[in-house]
Amino acid sequence: MEKFALITGGSRGIGRATAILFANRGINVAINYLTNDKAAEDTLSEIKGHGVKVLKIKADVSKEDEVKRMFDIISEEFGNLQIIVNNAGLSTHYSPEELSLEEWNRVLGVNLTGAFLVTKYAIPFLKRSGWGRVINVSSLRAFSGSPKGVHYSSAKAGLLGFTRSMALYLAKFNVTVNAVAPGYTRTDMTAGYLKTRENEIKAKIPLGRVAEPEEIAEVIYFLASEASSYITGEIITVNGGIYFT
Numbered sequence: 001m002e003k004f005a006l007i008t009g010g011s012r013g014i015g016r017a018t019a020i021l022f023a024n025r026g027i028n029v030a031i032n033y034l035t036n037d038k039a040a041e042d043t044l045s046e047i048k049g050h051g052v053k054v055l056k057i058k059a060d061v062s063k064e065d066e067v068k069r070m071f072d073i074i075s076e077e078f079g080n081l082q083i084i085v086n087n088a089g090l091s092t093h094y095s096p097e098e099l100s101l102e103e104w105n106r107v108l109g110v111n112l113t114g115a116f117l118v119t120k121y122a123i124p125f126l127k128r129s130g131w132g133r134v135i136n137v138s139s140l141r142a143f144s145g146s147p148k149g150v151h152y153s154s155a156k157a158g159l160l161g162f163t164r165s166m167a168l169y170l171a172k173f174n175v176t177v178n179a180v181a182p183g184y185t186r187t188d189m190t191a192g193y194l195k196t197r198e199n200e201i202k203a204k205i206p207l208g209r210v211a212e213p214e215e216i217a218e219v220i221y222f223l224a225s226e227a228s229s230y231i232t233g234e235i236i237t238v239n240g241g242i243y244f245t
């Protein structure tokens with residue numbers, strides 16, 4: 001079966017590495033992003049020439065009308081969709097006292113509500129295909145918590161319940177739903193603090209280094225492939241052995 005995938009936040013970091021890997025392995029890819037047209041264009045040109053169909057769609061995953069429009073485009077351009085990677089994410093740092101309700105809602109909106117909206121609108125495509133994969137990108141922070149990231153940790157922990165519930169609902173349609181929980185990974189999201197704290201962070205990681213986005217992409221690909229056919233509702237941590245720090 002020819003495979004079509006949507007990768008939210010597919011223009012940079014882990015999403016970009018996943019989009020390139022999927023295309024290399026023959027999967028048609030739609031890359032979603034929020035504002036950075038140049039990064040999306042760069043990723044698209046990296047993928048073009050792999051003999052697969054590629055598409056970039058600018059849409060805010062936290063807004064229902066934009067998600068609906070994204071699926072209209074996918075319907076017109078691809079017609080099919082079997083693989084969803086809910087990867088779009090946003091992390092900010094505030095103590096609970098500093099954290100405004102607006103910021104709480106913004107971070108939950110992208111990291112958690114976004115996965116709900118995208119999966120909801122993907123369901124008709126998944127049912128029609130009779131085969132599907134949903135992969136949610138959670139985080140080490142879902143388990144460890146974070147004193148200045150109560151909103152981010154809550155969203156990423158929420159994604160674990162979302163993963164299990166969606167797995168139960170979609171199993172009868174031959175669709176698996178799993179999550180990947182990365183630890184420290186070298187992307188724009190972590191560039192700021194890796195610049196000043198990389199040695200301190202590396203010292204806490206048993207494998208002695210942070211992950212490259214390609215290493216997370218390989219696990220996402222596994223969960224998107226036939227090889228993971230009997231795994232559903234599962235969370236795979238990819239963190240070099242670091243726990244609860």
Ligand SMILES: NC(=O)c1ccc[n+]([C@@H]2O[C@H](COP(=O)([O-])OP(=O)(O)OC[C@H]3O[C@@H](n4cnc5c(N)ncnc54)[C@H](OP(=O)(O)O)[C@@H]3O)[C@@H](O)[C@H]2O)c1
Nearest residue numbers: 009011012013014034035036060061088089139185187189
């Ligand atoms: N890096 C890490 O150490 C790490 C660790 C654990 C989990 N994660 C998770 O892994 C995922 C990818 O992170 P990353 O480090 O690769 O991030 P990144 O380099 O900052 O890239 C974020 C991507 O998400 C897109 N995006 C942000 N808000 C969006 C929205 N509202 N709608 C649609 N797209 C949106 C961005 O689009 P634009 O380019 O247009 O801004 C970009 O493509 C996130 O869910 C993150 O929480 C990362």
